[in-house]
Amino acid sequence: MNKEVMKFNSLWGGFRASRVILTANNLRVFENIGKGRTADDLASVLQTDPRATEILLDAVASLGLLRKSRGTYRLAPPAKRFLLPDSPWYQGDMLRHADTLWKNWSGLDEVVRTGRPNRAGTRDHDVFIKAMHNNAMMRARDVIRALDLRGVKKALDLGGGPGTYGIELAKKGISITLFDLPNTLEVAKDLIRRSGATGIAFRGGDFHIDDIGSGYDLALLSLVLHSHNRIENLALLNKVFNSLSSGGQIAIHEFKLNEDHASPVPGALFSVNMLVNTEEGRSYTPREMKDWLKRAGCGKTALKDLGDTVVVTGRKR
Known part of the structure; x- marks a missing residue:
């Protein structure tokens, strides 16, 4: 089979690997495998069919998340790092959220026909917010390093979800206001308590209509704008601009999308995720975000490329 055929097959066949990993996570394979189990032993623990369990475990091993030796399965390093709840890099909640997305994405045909989202999957809000924490844990330090924090004493983490970015900012002695919906803040409070972070205040509401406070040296909007249309985003950035102190800055963190809107792959596919949900x-391009910042009143804007995401900043003159 030539490389072109193999590449094409991997494009349409990628769902199989995803489904295997999501199912293994749903069944809690990784946290129950311990120091090693046979398929029959694990099936007994999970109360699953032994034959089906063996086939699933073999597939997971083929993907590099398990190691199989003489009929015994053990966790491979990536599984230990990302799929054990006591790991600081745990991604299990993200995979549970992805399982909901799977159900929604399965209605993509109808979404494209009608232009309406598909919410077939029942979303557990706590799992969603914890999934956002899983995701942010992988990015937060790089995002915060990309910011100019000179003179920043008071910051707004707007739509900050689990507060992961606020936690990283608080570690630098910055006073943080985490603004999000009240039910989101309940989850965030527990995550922040467990992190040991201090100096974080909570403000509940809808940032489109409620007061977000004022006097901020920095307002961070991380992975917020992609959920809204252009008109809503410009209105929100105008509101955020007015909440800044003189010389304050807005920092937007979003998935990278080039000017053709068709690359790179993660940004283009994430746009479909927003279409569905x-x-x-x-997804938006850096040029669009810079334009909104300038129209909101910011002077010079700047862009930092973090790989699959970007940070776009603008400062209040």
């Missing part, structure tokens, strides 16, 4: 969301 929101009324009018999508």
Whole structure:
């Protein structure tokens, strides 16, 4: 089979690997495998069919998350790092959220026909917010390093979800206001308590209509704008601009999308995720975000490329 055929097959066949990993995570294979188990032993623990369990475990091993030796399965290093709940890099909640996305994405045909989102999967809000924490844990330090924090004493983490970015900012002695919906803040409070972070205040509400406070030296909007349309984003950035102190800055963190809107792959596919799951969301380009910042009143804007995401900043003159 030539390389072109193999590449094409991997494009349409990628769902199989995803489904195997999501199912293994749903069944809690990784946290129950301990120091090693046979398929029959694990099936007894999980109360699953032995034959089906063996086939699933073999597939997981083929993907590099398990190691199989003489009929015994053990965790491979990536599984230990990302799929054990006591790991600081745990991604299990993200995979549980992805299982909900799987159900929603399965309605993509109808979404494209109608332009309406598909919310077939029942979303557990706590799992969603913890999934956002899983995701942010992988990115937060790089994002915070990309910011100019000179003179920043008071910061707003707007739509900050689990507060992961706020935690990293608080470690630098910055006073943080975490703004999000009240039910989101309940999850965030527990995560922040467990992190040991201090200096974080909570403000509940809808940032489109409620007061977000004022006097901020920095306002961070991390992975917020992609859920909304252009008009809503410009209005929100105007509101955020007015909440800044003189010389304050807005920092937008979003998935990278080039000017052709068709690359790179993660940004283009994430736009589909927003198509499926929101009324009018999508991925946006740095040029669009810079334009909104300038129209909101910011002077010089700047861009930092973090790989699959970007940080776009603008300062209040």
